[in-house]
Amino acid sequence: MPIQIEHLTHIYGDDTTLAVKALDDINLTISDGEFIGLIGHTGSGKSTLVQHLNGLLKASSGSILFDGQNIYDKGYDLKALRSQVGLVFQYPEHQLFEIDVFSDVCFGPKNLGLSEEEVKERATKALESVGIPKELYNQSPFDLSGGQKRRVAIAGVLAMDPKVLILDEPTAGLDPQGREEILDLIKGLQTKSHMTILLVSHSMEDVAEYVDRILVMNHGRVVYDGTPKEVFAHYKELEDIGLACPQVTYVCHDLHDAGFDVDLTATTVDEAKESILRALG
Amino acid sequence: MLRDITLGQYYQTDSVIHRLDPRVKLAGTLVYVITLFFYKNFVGYALAILFLALVIRLSKVPFKFMVRGMKSILFLLMITVLFNLFLTPGTPVVSFWKLHITQEGTALAVSMALRLTLLVIGSSLMTLTTTPNNLTDGMEKGMGFLRIFKVPVHDVAMMMSIALRFIPILLEETDKIMKAQMARGADFESGNLIKRAKALVPLLVPLFVSAFRRANDLAMAMEARCYRGGDGRTKMKPLKYKGRDFTAYAILLFFMVFSIWAGRLRLPMLMVGIVQ
Numbered sequence: 001m002p003i004q005i006e007h008l009t010h011i012y013g014d015d016t017t018l019a020v021k022a023l024d025d026i027n028l029t030i031s032d033g034e035f036i037g038l039i040g041h042t043g044s045g046k047s048t049l050v051q052h053l054n055g056l057l058k059a060s061s062g063s064i065l066f067d068g069q070n071i072y073d074k075g076y077d078l079k080a081l082r083s084q085v086g087l088v089f090q091y092p093e094h095q096l097f098e099i100d101v102f103s104d105v106c107f108g109p110k111n112l113g114l115s116e117e118e119v120k121e122r123a124t125k126a127l128e129s130v131g132i133p134k135e136l137y138n139q140s141p142f143d144l145s146g147g148q149k150r151r152v153a154i155a156g157v158l159a160m161d162p163k164v165l166i167l168d169e170p171t172a173g174l175d176p177q178g179r180e181e182i183l184d185l186i187k188g189l190q191t192k193s194h195m196t197i198l199l200v201s202h203s204m205e206d207v208a209e210y211v212d213r214i215l216v217m218n219h220g221r222v223v224y225d226g227t228p229k230e231v232f233a234h235y236k237e238l239e240d241i242g243l244a245c246p247q248v249t250y251v252c253h254d255l256h257d258a259g260f261d262v263d264l265t266a267t268t269v270d271e272a273k274e275s276i277l278r279a280l281g
Numbered sequence: 282m283l284r285d286i287t288l289g290q291y292y293q294t295d296s297v298i299h300r301l302d303p304r305v306k307l308a309g310t311l312v313y314v315i316t317l318f319f320y321k322n323f324v325g326y327a328l329a330i331l332f333l334a335l336v337i338r339l340s341k342v343p344f345k346f347m348v349r350g351m352k353s354i355l356f357l358l359m360i361t362v363l364f365n366l367f368l369t370p371g372t373p374v375v376s377f378w379k380l381h382i383t384q385e386g387t388a389l390a391v392s393m394a395l396r397l398t399l400l401v402i403g404s405s406l407m408t409l410t411t412t413p414n415n416l417t418d419g420m421e422k423g424m425g426f427l428r429i430f431k432v433p434v435h436d437v438a439m440m441m442s443i444a445l446r447f448i449p450i451l452l453e454e455t456d457k458i459m460k461a462q463m464a465r466g467a468d469f470e471s472g473n474l475i476k477r478a479k480a481l482v483p484l485l486v487p488l489f490v491s492a493f494r495r496a497n498d499l500a501m502a503m504e505a506r507c508y509r510g511g512d513g514r515t516k517m518k519p520l521k522y523k524g525r526d527f528t529a530y531a532i533l534l535f536f537m538v539f540s541i542w543a544g545r546l547r548l549p550m551l552m553v554g555i556v557q
Contacts, residue, residue, distance in 0.1 A: 018293065056460045056464065082466055086464070087464040089461045092461065094457075094458065094461075094487055094491055095462060095465075095487050097486035097487050097490075107462075107465055107466075107483065142490070157465060
């Protein structure tokens with residue numbers, strides 16, 4: 001179910017002296033099964049954009065077509081949209097509230113009006129897919145570790161069985177190991193469950209290693225849209241808007257300037273290693 | 282919906298009123314609110330409206346921000362008006378069934394409505410033109426004399442400024458949690474009263490948890506910076522009266538005396554309530 005965004009503009013505080021144009025004429029198409037990284041520095045409009053995709057925020061102007069239908073049409077079922085487009089907020093563990101892990105994950109599917117068995121089935125499936133062991137199902141979510149809490153919160157959204165999953169900075173505040181676990185889990189969701197994934201991040205390393213397509217936002221506009229290699233080729237311009245490329249990009253460029261014949265488009269550590277080894281013979 | 286709460290919300294712009302010393306604005310609001318209770322005829326209210334309109338004009342705050350604050354007391358206002366209108370004894374003007382609208386009732390209802398409206402708009406004007414920090418600073422300094430009576434003025438002021446500072450943070454947090462639960466299919470807007478109250482649990486639990494977490498962090502941060510209460514504490518920007526502040530006090534005094542004098546004149550057709 002593709003998402004088409006047409007001329008989307010959003011202005012915060014329209015009627016005050018502090019009006020801010022958070023999104024400025026965004027045009028995008030998100031196709032099925034894509035794994036997209038959305039990057040941009042703080043205040044570039046990333047979070048605002050993703051909150052439009054499931055109808056939590058209403059655009060000042062423009063339209064969003066989900067599966068060909070405008071979500072701003074009168075009578076459009078936003079609740080159904082939210083079950084299709086799952087949104088995991090920044091620090092999602094702050095939304096946990098139930099007495100135990102299992103009931104918390106049940107909250108979403110219960111809201112969809114499913115039968116009790118189906119709710120339980122979905123919750124179990126979601127918890128399994130994020131790797132929460134059965135022993136923890138009856139524990140209070142507040143007693144878990146940070147990484148576990150986050151995985152439970154992600155399971156809470158996965159239990160809605162969405163076709164599109166949007167994650168806003170899912171690795172913020174986690175240690176390197178926790179980060180890798182979460183990102184591997186997300187990659188798995190795309191390859192195994194064929195979900196469309198939109199990953200909001202400002203860590204270039206994360207994005208470069210996992211996604212197929214990168215969107216770069218600056219001042220409410222999409223400034224670059226392409227594969228990691230294409231986007232990171234603009235590494236100078238990216239620096240100007242306050243973003244950095246993966247470290248390996250810099251290493252490769254420096255080696256190239258020093259006279260080594262390395263691949264300048266390497267974006268992951270593995271690619272760079274290969275190319276440097278080849279250059280050294 | 283949460284953004285509609287104006288009481289305690291600052292409107293940023295540059296105006297004479299914004300630049301006044303917070304103590305002047307505090308005293309002004311107090312004086313204004315008190316004088317509202319002295320009027321016995323509508324001339325007093327007319328003067329009060331005129332004065333407020335003038336200050337609003339000077340403050341450059343768009344009028345619709347005042348009206349927003351009114352929404353919260355609309356219900357109270359309606360009840361007050363209805364009760365006064367129907368339950369005041371006197372000369373009946375209109376009667377139907379067992380209800381009588383009296384001349385006195387009408388006058389009383391109108392004056393009550395005016396009083397409440399002016400009260401709310403007057404006090405929201407203060408918060409609209411004064412940052413919470415300035416406000417508590419003004420309070421701390423203005424109430425300093427209470428220290429003689431062992432009132433912990435500084436501590437109260439600090440608590441107030443923290444409470445005020447937390448309002449926007451908690452509103453933002455509420456907004457965020459609300460959205461996060463809506464993304465999980467929560468519905469806060471439909472259903473009967475019980476269903477709606479139940480729907481608040483997924484909102485309130487995380488909100489309380491986060492409020493406690495923030496309070497803890499703040500206490501820790503204050504302690505790490507060796508906060509130990511008001512004794513011997515100095516200010517980076519101490520409050521100081523300027524020329525315009527004295528002018529404002531003079532205007533205020535004049536308004537108070539003149540409007541109370543005019544508001545208590547015995548004018549036959551313009552009296553409020555039961556005249557003995």
